[in-house]
Amino acid sequence: MLGLELNDHIRRSMAEWIKSADELRELDQALGDGDLGITISAGSRAVIAALELLPADSTPAEIARACAKAFANANPSTMAALVAGALLEGSKVWSNSSDITLPDAHAFVHAAAESIALRGKTKLGDKTIYDGIAAVADALNGQEDRVAALGFAVTAASDAVERTKGLQSRRGRASWLQERSIGFADPGATALLRLVESWRAVGTTTSG
């Protein structure tokens, strides 16, 4: 995927992702402070606006960096800072790529997941977005067909959300609820699922 296609694909994915803002806000009100909906809606809009301004010859790494800055500034929540840091870390593995391949996509998601684990001081089973993104990174590993890879990614993200329902939140404000957090899907992992679904949904309408 070349820079121009990537830019277009991200913008259409963001427009799709915004539609889950209400669902995420309600989930986050049950477990956290309820600002995840705003983080997603304001963040997506800011990303779309930033990408519209980028020159047509921007590299994939430049596009990822522009997304990071826009997302971080739109609603400076903990989630926004974690996601932006993850995108910047991912952009580093793309520094020499002009055409993103499936191995590049895997390397990006893997680096982004590790950034979230490091900065969020979180690990698998803590019931966070990391449970979702780590599963997606694993699902993309070694894939050779784009449509099949996206299918595996959605399934992995969805399974991760299901698993978080049985877990107790161990990071962030949700951890204050202790055992009362069990039974709810993690809002962060759900946001990631909706993003991967959006990425796939808009991808089927073009050859990109």
Added chain:
Amino acid sequence: MKKIINLPEDFVEEFVEGILLAHPDLVKTPGSDRRILVRADAPQAGKVGIITGGGSGHLPLFKGYVGMGLCSGVAIGNVFSSPSSAQIFEASKAVNGGAGILYLYGNYGGDVLNFDLAADLAELEDIPTRTVLARDDVASQPNDNRLERRGVAGIFFAYKVAGAAAERGESIEAVARIAEDVVEHTATMGIGLAPTIMPITGKPSFELLDGEMEIGIGIHGEPGTHRGPLKTADEIAEHLVRALVQDLGLTAGARVAVLVNGMGATPLEELYVLYRKTHKLLYELGIEISKNYVGEYATSLEMAGASISLLALNDERLALLRAPAKSPFFEEN
């Protein structure tokens, strides 16, 4: 809730505007966002910039220590919440003199996330940064886990010493090393008597029974090591000083700087009663007080309570502590 405010949501903007109006010769805001404040003479060409920041509600932290021989700039958030990475990055650009930027702030999760992200943004624009976290609250974690401690009033020592090093033109590596060295040799412990009322919610930051004190309380009212009936000033000083001396491993012949800090609602008289006993205890232990500070250096709005900080001194730290400095809330000639 009884407070001298206008609309609660305007509280942060309005106190910052007041600082800018009162001290235009010392500080300025580089753009339209008043939550970013830098030295009036920023940037210092060829010198390391020091950026700090954190939540509002701690004056003189953080805005009070921007000036010559101290911090170069600051970004603050809402009461007790982090500034954004964009605000920290804006402050960094405004003080960038081409010699690198030191991020020097307290070890709190939200602040670390946003400062780290600001460091990433700075790196993209070829502004090198280093980070040193103040971690002086000995009650927040045991000594063998001291890298996880919270930063409290003792950060003042790091500002003063690192700021003097930056002012005399040291490199970013040297300023970061000196700041880290001060953090390693600083210990603070406090007690809380009454909570602050949060301006937006109108609710107390923590609850404490009448006649009780929280020993080892954090700067936002975080729980300390234990609660118990309020003791006398001398007993409190003895408890805190002995914990600090032990944590720093101080023995007879050591030299220290002492900071007795009020948390917002405790009168200066009580702070001097605490200082009196601190002074006598250190004298009995054969520890020399080379410099002392008594007053409000890091508060928690109108929380009642006090903390004692010790900085173990060597010649380098003492010389930098004595170097000139001037900011809205602190001056050393």
